[in-house]
Amino acid sequence: MKASTISLIIHGVDVDVVYKKVKYLRIGVYPPLGQVRVSAPTRFGHEQVRLAVIERLPWILRQREHFQTVERQSRREMVSGESHVVFGAAHRLQVIEQPGRERVEADADHLLLFVQAGSTPEHRLALLERWLREQLRQAVIALIAVWEQRLQVTVPQWTIRQMKTRWGSCNPQTRRISFNSELARKPPHCLEYIVVHEMAHYFHDGHGDGFTGFMDSHLPDWRSQRRELNKR
Template identity: 55%
Template sequence: MSTTSAYMTVRGIDIDVIHKEIKHLHIGVYPPAGRVRVAAPERLEDDQIRLAVVQRLPWIRRQRKELQDAARQSTREMVTGETHYVWGARKRLRVVARPGRAHFEVEGTRLVLYVAPGSTAEERRTYLERWYRAQLREKLPTLLSEWENRLGVSVPKWTIRRMKTKWGSCNRESHAVWFNVELAKKDPASLEYIVAHELTHYFERGHGEAFTKRMDQHMPDWRKRRDELNGMPLAEERWES
């Protein structure tokens, strides 16, 4: 089955568009960031796809809200036995209470937190986020340098943030780039995809044909990385058009 990929933005929501040899249009909302993907028949034009998305915006927004509500409800207690992800690998948390500075160590399939006795769950969550940020700060300089050289650009400033609906973002005027702290949970290939994606925006504002062509040139497997990063949809609807 042949496929082609494109992007569009509808009412402030970024949409991945995949053209396939199918009869009906499908709209999916993917966790954890609420990425929206449309699988569309090859015959449909962009205006037809945009109209279908606009007509389904209330449904799309409900699904994205469910994702955000679920994220708030699934706050981790940071106790021994919980599962956490580190660079795409599932780790079982072990909490060791002992005096001294709080820190994490990866020991095989375990993520070990050494923390002072009496620490609260909120304090442990704060330690984990700081550790995730440190993991990103360790990997990003090398990746950014590699892609700066590959694309012939310069990244004057980059920041790690917690973002609800995006894996990354960039300012085309200042060339500043932001990365979602959640990327430390994903496979390193996903982090490289986001680096390439955001730096490609230095040249192309939107996600149209020119953007896709640049991504194809510099990262031929970017679609596979994108799909693995976004995972399975929270919900999917078929839309007959």
């Protein structure tokens, strides 16, 4: 029996369940904000999985709270000297208050944030986030163009949005792909892994043997890229 993936909602928690040829049930909670993933033997029914998750629910909630706390603590004051990451590389922030158009400029080491005098940290952060989203959009456009040609498929629609528990998602029926806006802070090869991962679902629903074989064939280092992506 090939591996199959389903999604369950258990006591308000979204849980991805992968049924495959394993001896024991394992529960994991993963960044960026606490995605819950269960690896279950194929002989298990949904009710057995549900009861196992409920039994571990206090631990699961603690892990999810940890990830969310880390995310909250990572918020910046948006002042000169702070370090901000763009595609895996640290840049030193320099805030420049002056009249004129507000914008962000970047070089190899710095982020220059041009803002009006008296701007709030929230306003500065929103400006930076818009700039990061645009950098990510351009990177996704380039990667999709490359992989559409390699895989001989077309991605008809994709979007960038905030996602609490996933780096990306794909609806095989509509062929719509979504990317987590936080990917703008991850190394480019991690972004490429997500692009290929989601496009792979055009060919293989779920994450079974067919999916892993596809990834092995087209992106041999995908497992190491996944590990790097999921580091905090």
